[in-house]
Amino acid sequence: MTTRRMTVSQALIEFLAHQWTVDGEIRERTVPGVFGIFGHGNVAGIGQALKQYSEVDPHAMPYHQARNEQAMVHQSVGYARMRRRRATYASAASVGPGATNMLTGAALATTNRLPALLLPSDTFATRVSDPVLQQLELPHDTSITVNDAFRPLSRFFDRVDRPEKLFSTALSAMRVLLDPVETGAVTISLPEDVQAEALDVPVEFLQDREWHIRRPLPERAPLERAIAAIRRARRPLIVAGGGVIYSGAEKILSELAEKTGIPVGTTQAGGGSLHWEHPQNLGAIGATGSTASNRLAAEADVIIGVGTRYSDFTTASRTAFQNPNVVFININVASFDAYKHGTQLPIIADAREALAALLEELGGYRVDPNYAATSAREKDAWNNTVSASFGPSGLPIPGQPEIIGAVLGASDPTDVVVCAAGSLPGDLHKLWRTRDALGYHVEYAFSCMGYEIAGGIGVRRAAPERDVIVMVGDGSYLMLNTELVTAVAEGIKVIVVLIQNHGYASIGHLSEDVGSQRFGTKYRYLESTVEAHSFDGERILPVDLAANARGYGLDVIEVEPAEDAIEQLRAAVARAKESTGSTLIHINSDPLIFAPDGEGWWDVPVAEVSAMESTRDAREAYRAHRGEQKPFLG
Structure with a gap:
């Protein structure tokens, strides 16, 4: 058998570069690139391998920077969904906090049944330097590391604690990654010492391999x-x-x-x-x-x-x-x-x-x-109800339905709207008039705040010929906005429509429904007195999110409160579409203007007893809805 002497990391990277997905007449790279943030756990392993291939064969496995490990996985998921689960990116992180930062991304991928390949570094397999920096120590079980937290979140998990395990682990990982039934987060845990160890790699392991998507026929x-x-x-x-x-x-x-x-x-x-x-x-x-x-x-x-x-x-x-x-x-x-x-x-x-x-x-x-x-x-x-919700109202601070209508009206049929959390997904589900099979991209299985921008960048990577419109509220924007730097660094165009309502509009509305009067859902100064300790006052925080985006290097268009705010917004979207770079559009909205009622209900339990009349009233309404639930067997 012909072999090559390589490190575990070099062999893994070259292996991934030769994996191909076949779906009918479509054949494409399964893993077109690797996102990575380097630390002591992977700089000499995966980092060295990626650097080596960037010099030997720059297109074999392109490396992409990221600003947050969770966002790396979100980009991968956005890409995978746009490619109809035929391809995804790999995400490499260092030991400890770098690895655990990816846990939310892993849960999101698995919940959405979308493929994402995770390569978190792990502590020394040999324990020669035990304990190392950032190592978790549990006296009752010294074999546990933080990477074991990936086990319940992954559809596949294995730890390559011996170089020879790489072959079976890599092949099994690819099988799960591309299986329509089993796909989700696929995690290969890589101890930092094993990453740099050498082994004799069969040439066969490094050759092109095709993975055919299963399309089972009905019995x-x-x-x-x-x-x-x-x-x-x-x-x-x-x-x-x-x-x-x-x-x-x-x-x-x-x-x-x-x-x-x-x-x-x-x-x-x-x-x-x-x-x-x-x-x-x-x-x-x-x-x-x-x-x-x-x-x-x-x-x-x-x-x-x-x-x-x-x-x-x-x-x-x-x-x-x-x-x-x-x-x-x-x-x-x-x-x-x-x-x-x-x-x-x-x-x-x-x-x-x-x-x-x-x-x-x-x-x-x-x-x-x-x-x-x-x-x-x-x-x-x-349809008439939706059209009416789009206005025009002439309000200086419009409601979210009217904002959605304006963005929709300024978009093209092949544009992709991206969202994930807050009140926007519900409003978009009701109101967005999708004109293309891949034009509606709302991550709602995990509804993860912070997915929007990173996921939108992943969508644009997958479909560079389309405009990607990320719609995000201020709460979700504050969760994870740093990937805008990645968009600027790589010249990846996205259009971000940032809807500023100074708080959590969705949970604020829900809080009212359950009788809690929007408690803790407003972005306000803390009012702390003898009589009260809350954020329910009227002093709005002086946070300037438009300035934040401008500081990252984006073009920023601020829609000022005025009777023509919606006209300003339409013009802003049109201008952003004409641009070759990323643009953030900032607009204020009234969180108390809701989308039309679609006569649906969501079960969120209400306190059974309360000193608050509003909660008692909400409990009565909740009891009535519970009476309509059907006890399906499964």
């Missing part, structure tokens, strides 16, 4: 049972989830909906499954859904879930589907999701393949004309 018997249930249905409804996007099933879904007349509601991850003007597209479903989707969901007798994991927002905390005899047909590549809600009609298959089979077998089937008319009527009513 005949489950398919026939599902078809029979659909044909018996009087009010069927499709719930389109992220699996539609990842499998590239949006065209076949469109054809199925058109030919059968079955209406479609979309989850957050499924945004873009259908063009917003598609006759059967009723828009968002669930807690942040439209009245159109939610009213039809309430009476539906058959729910056809396609690539959805049925989160509590999708099911409106199990209040969305009110028909006592509702039947679930769950199409999912993962049996874990296909069997949810106690269904007896799971179809464990790729979304595109399953929808194609349904289309073929449902020839001649069409929903009742009265049901189709109801669907069309509800769609038109909701």
Whole structure:
């Protein structure tokens, strides 16, 4: 066997450079680059390997800087989602805090079922210098390091504590990374001494290797049972989830909906499954859904879930589907999701393949004309509601719906809107009129504050031909804005629309709903007296986030409060789109102007007893909603 003498890090980097994903006729690099922040744990290992390849073969495995380890993973996830899970970046961190900074990113990747390859450094495998700087010591188990925290957050975890383990670990990691069922955070823990150790590496390990994406076909018997249930249905409804996007099933879904007349509601991850003007597209479903989707969901007798994991927002905390005899047909590549809600009609298959089979077998089937008319009527009513929410109001400080409408109106169909946390995801889910399958990118499985900017940069890396519009509130911006420096350093253009409402608008609204009057959700000076200790005063902090972004080197456009604020915003987006560099647009918003009610509910428990009347009133409303929850078996 021909071998080469290399360090573990050199072998791993060269191995990754030769991994290819094949999905039908598409073939692309599985890992096109590595993000890295170096410290004593990896500077002589992964750092040295990346430096060496930057000189020997600069395009083999490009290195990219990052400013925060969590943000590295967010970039990887943003890229992976835009590439429909065919590719992702690797993220390398040093020992201790560098590694643990990635934990939130790992949880986000796994929760969203999106691939991210994590390479956290670990303490000495030999313990020759035990304990080292930044090492966690637990007397009851000295084998535990901080990297063990990745175990419950990762779909795959292994520690390369011997050089010879690299081969099996790397191959197993790639298998999980590209498996539609198992994908998520894939973590290879690399002790700092082992990273620099040499071994004889088989040349075969370093050659091109292809990983073919599995697209399992539906089994005949489950398919026939599902078809029979659909044909018996009087009010069927499709719930389109992220699996539609990842499998590239949006065209076949469109054809199925058109030919059968079955209406479609979309989850957050499924945004873009259908063009917003598609006759059967009723828009968002669930807690942040439209009245159109939610009213039809309430009476539906058959729910056809396609690539959805049925989160509590999708099911409106199990209040969305009110028909006592509702039947679930769950199409999912993962049996874990296909069997949810106690269904007896799971179809464990790729979304595109399953929808194609349904289309073929449902020839001649069409929903009742009265049901189709109801669907069309509800769609038109909701579209009118959305249009009305876009204004114009003429308010000097507009509400978020009007801001969304202005940004939407100034955007192009192929632009990608990116968001993750706060009140924006719910408002975007209801209001954003998606015109492209990849045009709606809201991370809502983990709804991680701070994802927006880093994730948006990852999206732009994946689709440099598209404009990326990151919509973010001031609370989420303050969580993780430093990756803007990465955008400037690499000339990666993103447009950031920063909505300033001086606090947490989403939780403020929720706080009112549960009877706590926006406690702790305003950015104000501390009012500390004998009578009170709170941040509920009216003295707004003098924080200048526009100046912060300007200090990073971005172009900044500040929309001043005025009657023409919305016109200013439209012009600002148009100007930012014409620019070749990154732009931040700063606009103030009124957090008390809400998006239209879509008649969805979210289960957030309210205190059962309280000295506060507002909380007692909220508890009564909560009890009424709880009475509408359905005890599905799964």
